[in-house]
Amino acid sequence: MDDAAPAPGAIQDIVHRGVPLAAAWGIEVVSAAGGSAVCRLPWREELLRPGGTVSGPALMGLADVAMWAALLGETGGRDESxxxxLSIHFLRRLDPGPVLAEAHVLKRGRIIFGEVTIRSEGVETIAAHVTTSWASVTRRG
Structure with missing residues (x-):
């Protein structure tokens, strides 16, 4: 897409309005442009599961938001896909601390395909791998 990407803070505002749970969890849009995005989930005790690691539902939500941020960064902040x-493979548990999700649009059409990797902030080892598809929405009249 040719639209200039809004600043990460503007995309974060769109995400927080569109997905209030993202705002409640404090998800931050670190970067979003050119079909890629990085989102950060701060460490929050209420998102833990037994054993002190971040829960699967929180990681799936983060991945979904990161993919939408990548789409928003590619479409100038206008995307209703x-x-x-969403398929997630948990590869290893995350150590206590913030979590990063890096999303990439792989193919765009009527169906959009994407990939997200999730890891602890400051750690290069991937903790979860996500593949996702989205239905492109076109508003009529």
Whole structure:
């Protein structure tokens, strides 16, 4: 897409309005442009599961938000696509601390395909791998 990407803070505002749970969890849009985005989930005790690691539902939510941020960064902040599938593979538990999700649009069309990797902030080892598809939405009249 040719639209200039809004600043990460502007995309974060769009995400927080569109997905209030992202605002409640404090998800931050670190970067979003050219079909890629990085989002940060601060460490929050209420997102833990037994054993002191971040819960699967929190990681899936972060991945979904990161993918939307990547789409917003590619479309100038205007995207109403809808998640049609999300598959996550948990590779290892995350140490206590903030979590980063890096999303990439792989193919755009009527169906949009993307990939997200999740890791602890400051650690290069991937903790979860996500593939996702989205239905492109076109508003009529």
């Amino acid at each position: 809808l998640t049609s599938s």
